[in-house]
Amino acid sequence: MANLDIKVREAKLADLELILTFISQKSEFDGVPHLLAATTDKLNETLFVESPLVRVLLAEVAGKAVGFAMFYASYSSLLAQPCLWLDDLFVQSHFRGLGIGTALLKSLAQIAESTNCGRIEWTVNTRNSPGIAFYQKQGARILENIRVCRIDGEAISLLAGQ
Template identity: 30%
Template structure:
């Protein structure tokens, strides 16, 4: 059975392991610069900077969505910005991604947001079909990053 719930501070280690699993899946472990203690501080303190929805299948960790809340000047409103959508290989094909996205939609609506935004790799055709099946629109736009901190190796 699928259960989707908001992560708590007690879930930090589980969430971090899922993050590492996702990064490994994308051959991107070198881009993980955070730690469980930073996740705990930034996500579960007095003023959380992000949210996490955890998926469990029969009580086992199966995936997550991480998100932030941003403000759109053009919309004149806050919106949910999804960072990651990930389902472990063991649980793919069991509608967990669908359940995670449905719960994200509920969270956004409950907060008064009228939009959810996220990125997808242009060559990830399976994910694009999945998101379009949910009713999402795909907008082609370049993504730029500009490293401005002291450590140019951080992304």
């Protein structure tokens, strides 16, 4: 499958089921299918509204979507610039190593450049050695001195004073 004709496009409302399928496949890959709470209704409320909270790029080969990138705007006070947060990057297993992930990241970098973003950031599981190697090959630095902090579910309610 050398020299694939990879097309990257922004997702449309008609892609809702496909996006949910990719999110489900990624949750399986990450080993957390039990955490999957996304539904097409929930996705529709955030993706395809007047001011979407998140955007999705789809990578297609021969007209068939084989991967996606989900991202949203963030901000760096240190840079005083907008940034992009890549929430998910996923390519179906039999299409990995063929340039599809690179095409998705390249499209994301073009969006970042066109909107004067100071950086693109994301997390990667420390056990995902192939993913880490892939990201480093794309020029990413893995920041070992920063840890993700998370408050979710009931902890949000407790902290909010509920």
